[in-house]
Amino acid sequence: MHNVALRPLVARRPAAPLAGTLRVPGDKSISHRALMFGALAVGETRISGLLEGEDVLRTAAAMRMLGAEVTQDGPGAWRVAGRGVGGLAEPADVLDMGNSGTAARLLAGILASHPFFSVMTGDASLRRRPMRRVTEPLAACGARFTGRSGGRLPLAIEGAADPLPIEYRVPVPSAQVKSALLLAGLNAPGITRIEEPEATRDHSENMLRHFGAEIVVETRGAGRVIALVGQPELHAADVAVPGDPSSAAFPLVAALLVPGSSVRITGVGLNPLRCGLFTTLREMGADLRVENERVEGGEPVGDIVANHAPLRGVEVPPERAPSMIDEFPVLAVAAAFAEGLTHMRGLQELRVKESDRLSATAALLTANGVRVEILGDDLIVHGGRPPAGGATVATHMDHRLAMSALVFGLAAEAPVAVDDSAFIDTSFPGFVDLMNGLIAGPAPIAAPEGNAV
Ligand SMILES: O=C(O)C1=C[C@@H](OP(=O)(O)O)[C@@H](O)[C@H](O)C1
Numbered sequence: 437m438h439n440v441a442l443r444p445l446v447a448r449r450p451a452a453p454l455a456g457t458l459r460v461p462g463d464k465s466i467s468h469r470a471l472m473f474g475a476l477a478v479g480e481t482r483i484s485g486l487l488e489g490e491d492v493l494r495t496a497a498a499m500r501m502l503g504a505e506v507t508q509d510g511p512g513a514w515r516v517a518g519r520g521v522g523g524l525a526e527p528a529d530v531l532d533m534g535n536s537g538t539a540a541r542l543l544a545g546i547l548a549s550h551p552f553f554s555v556m557t558g559d560a561s562l563r564r565r566p567m568r569r570v571t572e573p574l575a576a577c578g579a580r581f582t583g584r585s586g587g588r589l590p591l592a593i594e595g596a597a598d599p600l601p602i603e604y605r606v607p608v609p610s611a612q613v614k615s616a617l618l619l620a621g622l623n624a625p626g627i628t629r630i631e632e633p634e635a636t637r638d639h640s641e642n643m644l645r646h647f648g649a650e651i652v653v654e655t656r657g658a659g660r661v662i663a664l665v666g667q668p669e670l671h672a673a674d675v676a677v678p679g680d681p682s683s684a685a686f687p688l689v690a691a692l693l694v695p696g697s698s699v700r701i702t703g704v705g706l707n708p709l710r711c712g713l714f715t716t717l718r719e720m721g722a723d724l725r726v727e728n729e730r731v732e733g734g735e736p737v738g739d740i741v742a743n744h745a746p747l748r749g750v751e752v753p754p755e756r757a758p759s760m761i762d763e764f765p766v767l768a769v770a771a772a773f774a775e776g777l778t779h780m781r782g783l784q785e786l787r788v789k790e791s792d793r794l795s796a797t798a799a800l801l802t803a804n805g806v807r808v809e810i811l812g813d814d815l816i817v818h819g820g821r822p823p824a825g826g827a828t829v830a831t832h833m834d835h836r837l838a839m840s841a842l843v844f845g846l847a848a849e850a851p852v853a854v855d856d857s858a859f860i861d862t863s864f865p866g867f868v869d870l871m872n873g874l875i876a877g878p879a880p881i882a883a884p885e886g887n888a889v
């Protein structure tokens with residue numbers, strides 16, 4: 437349990453369908469990277485649309501502690517005056533990455549190849565998450581990591597004085613591990629070569645190119661090999677952060693589930709390595725359209741229109757998992773309202789997120805009257821009966837569980853409560869107001885009687 441006051445909420449069926457046009461906050465993955473690459477570039481990087489969620493604010497604070505000048509000019513508008521590759525300075529205090537796996541793991545890569553001592557920690561959720569997946573391969577550049585049992589945070593890091601380039605095949609599909617190694621490779625002479633057996637989100641690769649690094653990406657089977665030439669001069673570059681498809685998932689699924697709804701979400705990032713949920717929902721019969729497709733800041737972007745439609749269960753193949761890894765809790769909610777079985781395969785990575793999302797998602801649905809099975813690393817949701825609702829869901833310091841449970845409550849027969857909504861701010865500040873703003877009449881998401889939000 438964390439030590440700030442809990443913020444319970446309850447969601448109930450709205451008096452009217454969801455309708456309107458909205459923008460979701462900036463992409464979390466791209467926001468972290470814009471601040472980090474900006475700090476490693478020479479000159480001033482200007483960022484628009486930065487996600488001002490807790491996770492990204494932790495990265496901003498860490499970059500400041502490492503000597504970059506990070507300034508907020510207005511909502512979403514930030515500037516980073518960088519120190520150049522290898523130019524960051526020893527932090528005077530512990531780097532606290534809060535709830536953010538991305539911030540912690542990418543930062544480990546940066547710290548590994550800077551010749552100074554640092555200590556990193558995080559909140560109770562992050563301190564439970566595995567870090568050896570980055571510290572073991574990063575040690576090959578000459579860095580030393582000392583952590584708690586299981587290699588967990590807090591972690592003491594002695595960065596390499598003369599970092600070596602790394603060659604590594606990432607054993608799990610993880611953009612965080614890949615990105616940590618690329619960040620370390622930036623300050624090593626020679627070629628850092630990373631192979632991933634399955635393609636994962638490529639925002640680091642795209643942004644490295646955007647900042648002037650030499651990087652070659654080759655397809656190998658279902659995966660990729662990435663070769664980065666070390667010690668480039670990165671040049672400050674402007675970054676326009678698109679709306680986060682992982683955040684868009686919540687209003688979008690809510691619109692599919694609440695009868696009569698029609699919602700347009702503008703400026704959503706449509707990187708193909710992030711679009712597995714949209715593909716799956718279409719296969720389920722969802723009425724989803726993409727309009728105004730365009731490229732902004734090197735990433736594909738479009739407006740998504742979602743209209744309520746009946747859904748049917750589908751098989752989600754394991755090779756699709758990396759492209760929708762954060763969307764399984766909300767897909768499971770959609771599956772509960774679909775006709776028939778939805779079988780999601782190959783979800784082992786869900787066990788090491790902010791919570792064990794495989795068992796917590798199953799618990800969310802079971803508590804609310806939906807039949808669910810976990811078979812090895814697969815999740816099977818039995819749809820077909822109107823989900824009852826009525827439970828209070830334990831969210832385990834996990835923003836995606838909290839938002840998924842509230843979306844469930846908007847369509848279930850009885851209201852659904854969450855024990856704590858505080859962590860929603862890590863990725864989707866303003867979520868509750870934005871959802872309530874789509875509905876005419878009394879706010880369907882609110883504090884339970886007798887609780888102030
Ligand atoms: O690289 C990134 O920005 C992210 C990668 C994914 O984690 P893994 O690399 O652990 O799969 C994802 O779950 C996380 O929300 C963001």
Ligand SMILES: C=C(OP(=O)(O)O)C(=O)O
Pocket residue numbers: 491535536537538539762789790836863
């Ligand atoms: C897994 C997530 O984030 P992170 O790993 O950065 O904590 C997420 O946002 O769903």
